[in-house]
Amino acid sequence: MNINLNGNELIFVRPNELWNSVIDPVVLQRSIPGCISMVETVPGEYVMTLELKVAAVGGSFEGTVGLSEMDPPNSCVISVSGSGTLGTGTGTARVTISDGESGTANIAYEAAGEVGGLVAGVGQRILLGVAKHLVRQFFTALKKEFVAS
Amino acid sequence: MAEKTYKFISQPRRAVEDRRFVAGRGKFVADLDRPGMLHVAPLASHYPAAIINKIDVTAALAMPGVVDVITGAEISAAIQPLINGLDTPNVRRFPLAVGRVRYAGEWVCAVVAESRAIAEDALEKIIVDAAAQPFVLDAEEALLSTSPPVHPEHGSNLLLDKKFVWGAVDDDFALAKHNLSFSVTWGRNSTVPIETFGVVAEWNGWDQILDIWASVQMPKYSDQISRCLGLAGNAVRVHYDIDVGGSYGVKRGIKHATLIGYIARKLGRPVRFIEDRLENMRAGDAHGPERKFDVTMAFEDDGTIRSMKMRALDNAGAYAGRAPFQLGKPIGAIVGPYQINSVSYHALSVTSNKTVQEAVRGFGQAPTNYAIETAMDRVANFLKMDRLVLRQHNLIRADQFPYLIPSGSTYDSGDYHTVIDKVLNAADYSALVATRDRLRTEGMMAGIGVAACLEPSGGNSSFEPLLNEANKTSTWMESCQVNVDALGNVIARIHTTSSGQGHDTLVSTVLGEVLQIDPDKIRVTRPNSLESLPGNSPVGSRMAIMLGGAAARAAEKLKLKIVAIAAHCLGFDADKLVYSGGDVLAPDGSKHSWLDAVELAHRQFHNLPEGMDPGLASFDIMQVPTGDALPVDGKVQMYPCYSFEFHLVLVAFDPVIGRPEIRSYTIGHDCGTVINPAIVSGMTYGGIAHGIGATLFEEFAYDANGQLMTQSFLDYLMPSSHEVPPIEIVKHCTPSPHTVFGQKGSGESGYLGAPAAISGAINDAVAALDIHFEKLPIRMSAISDAISNKLA
Structure with missing residues (x-):
């Protein structure tokens, strides 16, 4: 099943500081919900392990994350592909960072993904909600990065 | 024809099986607990079509409680493919995917562990390196030469393509005033039994016997398991005294039983597999026909139907199995209850990247x-x-x-x-x-x-020989044994499982009617396949006719013997005697009772007619009525x-x-x-x-x-x-x-x-x-x- 997500967030940090965080595997590992490990294999490519629980089903996922079309500190394309016991997922997101008002950065995303396997069937009613929830968790965690410093 | 009245048949009698079910005392596969039993969880494919490059089971095998992981490569080297109904030798099916997955949910490998929970956890540790392939879902699309064949070795998705013309279809169409065409499609559905499929297998190396307890409704089940596993027919013992929690056709269980039987034999321990609901719905034997019809009718102004042309295209799913025969059976009632002079019928069955269709x-x-x-x-x-x-x-x-x-x-x-x-x-x-x-x-x-x-x-x-000329099957029998013990009690044996059809009630009612004794006093037992006479299980709406028929005929044979014993004792010709309520009455008012017959048959060989064998037992193996010829x-x-x-x-x-x-x-x-x-x-x-x-x-x-x-x-x-x-x-x-x-x-x-x-x-x-x-x-x-x- 196909999932499309669009949105934007305002973060209290300067745009190029945000850019550095978004491409930093250490920050990403802390921010991505359920991320156990994230290891850079070649520049701009990572291997990631996730443990997620969605409603009654849970499981681990192994996947790759790639960054491309890098235009620091303005935009990039993040490609994700992974599979686990619950199913498979692929997706790409175009992320655009721009100046917000009064020392903030605006981060906008346009993502399109496809989910297959068991979770596509049993999760069809909640997948979009879960995806939105995970994105929200990601940004909440990302924002904390800058509050702490 | 006036309706005949019966003492027990057609009378409002409670089904004898109901008592134990209502009280929660049924005995199902999941109730079995064999000592040292292992449990199995299958890993399901995410992809509708993919080539399996590599399966890494190292991490799964290293988990405490995990005993083994079986792959398609291992099992396909050890056993024969599952029996194929059609003549399509390159559409090979094993219990696990071999080299390639052909539908989402197909089992790729099976973890064997000390508990089902451990086995499920270990599934997460298996790494399957698979490359997704093009797939096809729609039956009409599957027919196109541009579509990816589900079995490349077979060359296309076409499993069955049979055209029949019965009668002067062209003439009837030419004569009829009107033609009308339409298409309808029957969606995939199931009977959805409450109990999913389950099987327990146990290999006894000293006796060289594989014991199987299965929630099954499948003709020739033990034969099929024996052939697939390369065992002698008399080395597989399927136990029929197990309750089946609903089926109506779908509990085929052959891939399950061969897989679990193989594991039990390999590991020398009892092994159990009970499908969970997702396994049952995705990859069990759940899916029924999915069929598109193109129909043209020829008819007159007054409504008289002259002729019908029907094309039926069935989506069989990823493997052939027995499903294509579901296009064959309706040929026996292709005109419904109507007088239609001629019919043409084009039956097509194709593979697709969907779950396998079953009965x-x-x-x-x-x-x-x-x-x-x-x-x-x-x-x-x-x-x-x-x-x-x-x-x-x-x-x-x-x-x-x-x-x-x-x-x-x-x-x-x-x-x-x-x-x-x-x-x-x-x-x-x-x-x-x-x-x-x-x-x-x-x-x-x-x-x-x-x-x-x-x-x-x-x-x-x-329909088997009709759709597959290589198949010469005309026999489709059922059997029943009846024995009267030394105390005069009746025991009947039937040779199949039941999934709620009430076979015990059927047999005891029929025997009670023929022998004129209370059906509630008759014991019906279900021995295992090694102790059974041949039969074809409850399929095709047949058991009232076939098991009821065999029971009645066995009872008639028993009655003949009882009368013959009485004739010898009372000094009358058998045709002068009347069998009544288990006793035999003579014209002079003398009586030879049921217990007299039991006494003579069991203890007084010297008083039996010359040449008669002792005991009061009979059996009948009945061929299906009218089933005496191959198609012409x-x-x-x-x-x-x-x-x-x-x-x-x-x-x-x-x-x-x-x-x-x-x-x-x-x-x-x-x-x-x-x-x-x-x-x-x-x-x-x-x-x-x-x-x-x-x-x-x-x-x-x-x-x-x-x-x-x-x-x-x-x-x-x-x-x-x-x-x-x-x-x-x-x-x-x-x-x-x-x-x-x-x-x-x-x-x-x-x-x-x-x-x-x-x-x-x-x-x-x-x-x-x-x-x-x-x-x-x-x-x-x-x-x-x-x-x-x-x-x-």
Whole structure:
């Protein structure tokens, strides 16, 4: 099943500081919900392990994350592909960072993904909600990065 | 023919099995706990089609409690492919995917562990390196040469392509005044038993026997397991004394049993596998026929149907199995209950990247009945004729039986007009029409549906040689043993599992009737396959005819022996004696009692007639009536007996919401002599509920990516008590001339006509808007969308 997500967030940090965080595997590992490990294999490519629980089903996922079309500190394309016991997922997101008002950065995303396997069937009613929830968790965690410093 | 009265048969008697089920004392596979038993969880494919490059099981095997991980590569090297019904040797199927997965959910490997929970956890540690491949889901698309073949070695997706022409189809079409063509599609659904499939296997190396306990309804089960595992037939012992929690065709369990049997033998420990619901819905034997019909009818102004051309395209899913034969069985009733002079039939079965199709209640008859009945409705609408009158005009009349249909089967008996009249009276047809019309004036959509359908019964397998010339099977037997012990008690043995059909009740009632003793005092047992006579299990609506027949014939043999003993003792010729209530009465008033016969047979060999063997035991192996020839020129006698059902339904719904509500449901049912009325009524009620599901709710639906979207009860909707209305059954009895008591089959009753009738009612409701629903299930969303599009 196909999932499309669009949105934007305002973060209290300067745009190029945000850019550095978004491409930093250490920050990403802390921010991505359920991320156990994230290891850079070649520049701009990572291997990631996730443990997620969605409603009654849970499981681990192994996947790759790639960054491309890098235009620091303005935009990039993040490609994700992974599979686990619950199913498979692929997706790409175009992320655009721009100046917000009064020392903030605006981060906008346009993502399109496809989910297959068991979770596509049993999760069809909640997948979009879960995806939105995970994105929200990601940004909440990302924002904390800058509050702490 | 006057109805014969019986002492026990057709009488209201409680099913003997009910007591233990109502008390929660059934014994199911999941109740078995063998010492040291291991548990299995299968890893399911995410992809509808992929090449398996590598399976890494190292991490899974390292987990505490994990004993083994079996892959397709291992098992395919150790066992034979599962038996294939058609002559398609390159469509090979093993219990696990070998080198390639062919549908989402297919089992890639199986973890064996000390508990099911450990096995499930270990599934997460298995790394499958697979490369997704192009796939095909739609049957028409699968036929195209540009589509990816599900089995590249087979070369295409075509499994079966058979054209039959019975009678002068071209001439009849040329002569007939009108032609009318349409297409309808039957959606994939199932019988959805409460109990999923389960199996326990145990290898005893000292005896060299593989014990199998399985929740199964499958012909020749132990033979198939033996062949696949390379064991002698007498090295596999299938236990029949296990309760099966529902089946109606789907509990085939052959891939499960070969897999679990293989593991049990390899590891030398008992192994259990019970499907969870997702495993059952995705990759168990759950899916039934998915079939598209293209039909053309030739007919006259007065409604006389001359001829029919039917193309039936079945989506068999990823492997061949036995499913394509579900296109063959309906040939035995291809004209329904009607006089149609000639028929052409083009049967096509294709592979696709969907779950494998298996047998479901009716073995393909319900979809075909739906197509035939839709044809009758369409012709009536075209001619602006009443749908009932059109049917009555074309029905075979009671004085025409036995009636030979163009495809070679002879219908045994029936009185269709009378059954319909009885239903119209019982339901007060004119009042029903008035109700429909009143509902319409009140702003509701309302429609009446009718369906006149046949249930071929007494199942044999004539469709096997008809569709596959290499197959020479004409035998399709059933057997029963009867023994009277030294205390005079009767024990009957039957040689199959039961999944709720009430075989114990059937056999004890029949034996009680013939031997004239209380059925409740007869013990019915189910030995295992090594201690059994040959049989073909309860399929094809056959057990009342075949097991009932074998039991009656075994009892008659026993009775002959009892009379012969009495004749010898009393000094009369046997034909002067009367068997009465177990005793034998002589013309001079003397009596040789049941216990006298028992005493002589068990203890007084010196008083037995010369040459007679001791003991009071008999058995019978019965061939299916009329099943005496292979097909000739594409024609064959299919099943021996033909039950009739007539459905009359009123459906109403709000035009905006579109949720059909069944306001009235009456069915006329003639299955000849009924053995147990409660069991037959239960079959019919359940069959109609199943038919409501197939018409309105149930479907294994796939998304465009090849993922099954309806794999839990959240999405696979079934009718509940809210959707199943009160049903009135109007009974009629036209005995069959081919069976011991005139009985016919009823195991598929209700289901064979309900979808045709309900869809007919919905189409009647929307006829004024010129809407035709051409695909089952007809979901409420489809109804409301179609209406709003028309009114927009």
